[in-house]
Amino acid sequence: MKKLLLKIILILIAILFLWAGFNIVSDISDPGFVAGKEYDTSSVVNFLNNLFPPVPVTRENGFYKLWTLAEPPDVDIDSDELFETQKKLNNPETATVQGIKDWEDNTWNKKKSKFNKDLTKKRGEIFKKSSSWDNYPQFANKDWGRMILKEKKFVLEMQQLMSPLMTRYQKVIDTEYFEDYTLIVIEKGKINFAAPIPNLLTWIYLAKQYTSFNLLNAIEGDWVNATSRLIDHLEFSKKTIKGGKTLIMNLVGKAVTKISLAAIASIMNQPDCPSEVFELVLNRLGNIDYSEYGSEKPLLVEGFFTSHQKSKNPFWQNNRTKKYSFDFFSRIIESEKTLPYKWKSSPNDTENVKKGFFWWVQNPLGKIFFSRFHMNLSTVILKSIHLKTLYDMVRISAELHLKYDPEKSVQENLNSLNLYKTLPDPCSGQPYVWHEGKQILYSFGVDKDDDGGKDGPLQSWDADFFIPVHLYIK
Numbered sequence: 001m002k003k004l005l006l007k008i009i010l011i012l013i014a015i016l017f018l019w020a021g022f023n024i025v026s027d028i029s030d031p032g033f034v035a036g037k038e039y040d041t042s043s044v045v046n047f048l049n050n051l052f053p054p055v056p057v058t059r060e061n062g063f064y065k066l067w068t069l070a071e072p073p074d075v076d077i078d079s080d081e082l083f084e085t086q087k088k089l090n091n092p093e094t095a096t097v098q099g100i101k102d103w104e105d106n107t108w109n110k111k112k113s114k115f116n117k118d119l120t121k122k123r124g125e126i127f128k129k130s131s132s133w134d135n136y137p138q139f140a141n142k143d144w145g146r147m148i149l150k151e152k153k154f155v156l157e158m159q160q161l162m163s164p165l166m167t168r169y170q171k172v173i174d175t176e177y178f179e180d181y182t183l184i185v186i187e188k189g190k191i192n193f194a195a196p197i198p199n200l201l202t203w204i205y206l207a208k209q210y211t212s213f214n215l216l217n218a219i220e221g222d223w224v225n226a227t228s229r230l231i232d233h234l235e236f237s238k239k240t241i242k243g244g245k246t247l248i249m250n251l252v253g254k255a256v257t258k259i260s261l262a263a264i265a266s267i268m269n270q271p272d273c274p275s276e277v278f279e280l281v282l283n284r285l286g287n288i289d290y291s292e293y294g295s296e297k298p299l300l301v302e303g304f305f306t307s308h309q310k311s312k313n314p315f316w317q318n319n320r321t322k323k324y325s326f327d328f329f330s331r332i333i334e335s336e337k338t339l340p341y342k343w344k345s346s347p348n349d350t351e352n353v354k355k356g357f358f359w360w361v362q363n364p365l366g367k368i369f370f371s372r373f374h375m376n377l378s379t380v381i382l383k384s385i386h387l388k389t390l391y392d393m394v395r396i397s398a399e400l401h402l403k404y405d406p407e408k409s410v411q412e413n414l415n416s417l418n419l420y421k422t423l424p425d426p427c428s429g430q431p432y433v434w435h436e437g438k439q440i441l442y443s444f445g446v447d448k449d450d451d452g453g454k455d456g457p458l459q460s461w462d463a464d465f466f467i468p469v470h471l472y473i474k
Helices: 002-025 044-051 062-068 080-089 097-128 144-150 152-173 200-219 223-243 247-268 275-284 296-307 318-337 364-373 378-403 410-415 418-422
Strands: 185-187 190-192 433-435 440-443 465-468
Touching: 044 296, 062 080, 062 152, 062 223, 080 097, 097 152, 097 200, 144 152, 144 200, 144 247, 152 200, 152 223, 200 223, 200 247, 223 247, 223 275, 247 275, 247 296, 247 378, 247 465, 275 378, 296 318, 318 364, 318 378, 378 410, 378 418, 378 440, 378 465, 410 418, 410 433
Parallel strands: none
Antiparallel strands: 185 190, 433 440, 440 465
């Protein structure tokens, strides 16, 4: 009996060794990264340096101004001390992961935590007394401008609270250029995202208040100047999308851009809005480029970093696992760069590498890792395409408001517009749809299905994208 048991154990050990040996010898050669073929993919260091050439830390850079935005009001953001600290933290020759961590723990967090906690608390107290008026409505029957007017008292109270930082924020918006100099620290050939990024929560707070305050000013009579400031705000946030390195910076930049667009759309929908506003929007909002609404470079960073996870375990095939990630990110990036109506398959369909009963025979640990780590990056695509459609529909709305002929139906008016004919819905390849009953212009959305202008939360893959358009006889 003991001999039989020993034989069974030896056989199982032999099978285990054969299984491990098979996985060791059956790995594929180092795969290519299709999405990153324009860059040097020979190493993580070379890839990142090629993708993001070094950017000097300068006071003129909008990123530096955004970085210093959340400093407590009593801090001189133009001081040499603050400037030299930024240069030191983002010097690739001297910065280390530990050095950045020590600075965050001992200096940055301690200095800022109380101020930011107090700011968040005071904002919350204002919203306890009012509605959430600083979020643009996601339903067609809600008008943001009317919400702002109703809560005017609290909008002004919030402006008073934010005023010390609002002056700084205007300088951020007014900057000519924006280049993210966030240092992606590389130690011993390995990438580390330890480098600190700006306080994006404070940015969101200020962006919402800046937009709400200017929306209020526009409706109360300062139509052209307030709308112009909102367009300035929009142009700055487009720069952050184009010049940002990290995915979180990219996503916040998109959110801020949408906030401005929603406010501009609401201003144009007011019965007293003058034609000068429509002309201003048409003159200043040109075509939006993919680099101003997409996420290619941040996704390349994510893809190259995650694809270089390695293991010495024989049941993890490094190159085959790398190929899973390379293929996945290449497909996601290509989908985002391609208009949805041209998609052959939905990027929302995740690839299952654990297919079949015997999936575990080859590269089982690599497959398990990829399946667990697999990020739902289709949401990034949704946000990008939504921004593109919202931007284009605001431009179409401006031309419609300006040239509206009440003797014709809205659809007839739309059919005569240059922008309506030259800016098709990227999700259908056809002109955007006018819904007479809801008074909205809408896109099919990334599911490419016409749901009749279905509104509601925009994080859903099957939502239509829309803007309300209210027309008046002038």
